[in-house]
Amino acid sequence: MLSKGLLHPDISKNRGIFRELTELSTCFGTQPYHLKQLIGQPERFAEFSLKAKDFFFDFSRQRLDATVFKSLIQLAKETKACQRFSDMVTGILVNTTEKRAALHTGARAFSKDALKVGDIDVYSEMDRVNREIKDFSLAVHQGTLKGSTGKAFTQAVVIGIGGSYLGCEFVFEALKQSIYPKISLNFLPNVDIDNFNNVIKKIDPETCLWIVISKSYTTTETMANLAQAKLFLKTHGLFPEDHLVTVTAKGSPGDDPLNPVLAAFHMFDFIGGRFSVTSAVGGVPLSLAFGFDNFEKFLKGCHTMDTHALTAPESQNIPLVAALISIWNTFFLNYPAQAIIPYSSGLSKLPAHIQQLYMESIGKHVSRDGQFLIRPAGSIIFGEPGTNAQHSFFQLAHQGPAFPIEFIGVVKPAYTGACARSKGVTNHQELWANMIAQTLALAVGKDDGVPAKSFDGNRPSSLVLIKDLSPESLGKLLAFYEARTVFEGFILGLNPFDQFGVELGKILAGDIRNEIDLKNQSLKNGVDHDFEHLEDAKRFYLDTLFKGSLE
């Protein structure tokens, strides 16, 4: 039994299921396993596609057959993937290295049960925070809460980076296709002052809220941008306590009566940044933008997928099957990357969110019990919307080094107005014609006497369909990727909830920041602090920074 996971060093390569999958993967280089043969088999499409809760997943153009699929399901069973998912949902400390629960599913469980993590009653706290968000957003929309000069709020700037930003931006961009925002959101993640510059060009200081999102309220970028925001508000004669809202841990410096703010909402240790879209991190900005009722519908969509992931048997479990395919492609067929191509411009920010969710969760070199994995886990995720991507990097996708693709289709677009036809079809029909054609072209290829016009094919892809860009459908899509990611982590045997790999960069940045700080002080005090003692590259870059020129 592989309960330590696929990549744990104690799992010898001779163990049954690992060896079996490795042997199967070598077969798949040979002709009878070319996708053009596989997809021609009777019942292929029915056998290798799944539907649940208006969410459709077609993996019939993946390089696998019934034998591989059976072995992958066996892998999921041996690594107790479903048991671990259930452990996660019930509050067990599955974030082993940080000794925390991982209860993002609890943020949308709508449960009245008691679930304690430490001394926190999870569901009642989630419910409390959501009620506060509801009341607050209503007060803003009704104009009960106003800025320093008595004007109602019409805009917000979200200060937050990484997990405090990417998920919210994805959902905001998708929902605003069909729902007009009551409060328009602007995002200020980057410490680059030009990000701030860009944001302040778009806002009216008097009618703008600033939502500061940081669990610890110490994130360097977020605190630096908060300092700019405060200076900006004061410069415009406004009081920060009238315009600042925080989403932060209870008792952090952002939740301290000594630093008064308009409102503070709590986030918790048991929901990590990249899984936090359905907590107050997404809840506050998205409820301000679209109303709490729409945010609640989004949560219900997530819960629908969570329930499916928790209860469906392995072979019917869509996110689990997607995780197994990702493992098959990465570890057995050795593809180094996966593309996510939504055929929907409303989903244009989805790939960047999943890039973070997946690469930060799975890009690890240690097992959940702290030993080096037999090889580093994870693959690169990237993507752009279709059909744009066809006119960008699909040349390489068809004729360069192969990589698997996940296509996403939306059955109904948000737009409901008049539509001209070209070549006999609507734009949405043209979009789908291309989406379907790409999945086939990649799989089947084409023989041609002219090498430039021939296509190897045998390039794997999946196709996900969601019904529309409604809050419910987007919730299902988000929760699908969250569940897929944690399943993959559980099966590999790592902890998908920590991120120790970002620490070294922070430490070294601190050293360099100290050098800059010393120089800043020396310039102010007329005392000399130069960078002569630094190694060549560091000295050059810091000299260039202070000189402000490359000459």
Place this chain on the structure above:
Amino acid sequence: MLSKGLLHPDISKNRGIFRELTELSTCFGTQPYHLKQLIGQPERFAEFSLKAKDFFFDFSRQRLDATVFKSLIQLAKETKACQRFSDMVTGILVNTTEKRAALHTGARAFSKDALKVGDIDVYSEMDRVNREIKDFSLAVHQGTLKGSTGKAFTQAVVIGIGGSYLGCEFVFEALKQSIYPKISLNFLPNVDIDNFNNVIKKIDPETCLWIVISKSYTTTETMANLAQAKLFLKTHGLFPEDHLVTVTAKGSPGDDPLNPVLAAFHMFDFIGGRFSVTSAVGGVPLSLAFGFDNFEKFLKGCHTMDTHALTAPESQNIPLVAALISIWNTFFLNYPAQAIIPYSSGLSKLPAHIQQLYMESIGKHVSRDGQFLIRPAGSIIFGEPGTNAQHSFFQLAHQGPAFPIEFIGVVKPAYTGACARSKGVTNHQELWANMIAQTLALAVGKDDGVPAKSFDGNRPSSLVLIKDLSPESLGKLLAFYEARTVFEGFILGLNPFDQFGVELGKILAGDIRNEIDLKNQSLKNGVDHDFEHLEDAKRFYLDTLFKGSLE
């Protein structure tokens, strides 16, 4: 002599330079070649960095030494990279498969010389088109040219996809950091009707220009969106001929007096889409946005880099050295992907442009004389701005499967206003502290008794510095990537200017479009056309499309 290029099938693996580089690459897996040793060597930084024309390129944290560098330069010489670049600039038909010249450098040469391609006098035609752009943009800015209802134009929608879009968007986003747009640009690349939906929410029909960019004026997406634009204009009581501008080939349907437009600007066969930012493709929208004088400054920046690429000897030639490093990393060290991380939010659209430029140019399986390469060329390019990326996928960059990174720093930000300090430093200083720290952390790593806290290091990166986000600096950056890309294609022995790999998808999309068209007609006529004859997957997707539901 390898004049057929590195990957040509006639180049036996036993040939001198190939074998030499392959042997060197195996050495680089061993300890004395770890980057923490390499970067500690005296003069490392001076020896492995280049500066020219206020453009700085540091490759001292790439996994190479003087011997490798010498062999790579030898590779460039044997494949006649500089000669081919010179051939390109002088109008020789380097786009061998399509029998065309590749004269994007001619678009910014400001030359009075005669250069004939077929019966076209290149420089005088470029000059003519630029003068037309100058006059037209001035007339729009001065309000001489007006819309159907007599109002001056304040906005434009750019209809174009792939090479008719990505480069222009990158430059627009970067330039608007420091120059306020006279005409704001909106982009409509995607055939997804929600892209159209999103655009029309932002514009005032009466003051909006529509710029339609397509060489053949037959690009499916662009024509479909043009049809929507015309319907939209008519619905608002406006005349398409007052609001439409085209950038297209001479004599195309977009340059036909029978289809009158406000203005038509020519583009030419000798400049391919992904290399067309400095032609009328970028010239018309960017001159409308920022004035022709700024577009001209941008061209001059490109020309500066072109001249460097054309005249600098191999070992001093920045784009050539960058191309050699890309080849070293991809073909000898076997990295499957490269990230581009600009530490500048103004450069947020650069990675998507370079993704297209590089992946469509280099992602090939045939040599320039039409034979299968010894293996498919190209690697995946992806990226997000820093510091954002640090909070997204840098966990994997540090502890997952390794990939090389190209960092880009901007010495001076666009913002010049007041700036609060956090931890003693400005935001721009914090940004640079992080950029420098990341390059070092990736290279050096850290030993730690706790595996989760240990870092292998030895992850290669380069660092590019540009002076600012001025038109000149952005021109240099664009031309650097263009030259780097063509050098890489020349050295590998492929044609970086064609894209036959996108044809199969277009053909299959046409088949599916025909099915949809038949169904549309049958619905109108009450005659039955069903999809029963189609294979399972196609039938399911087309049925779902027409049903508009997943139930």
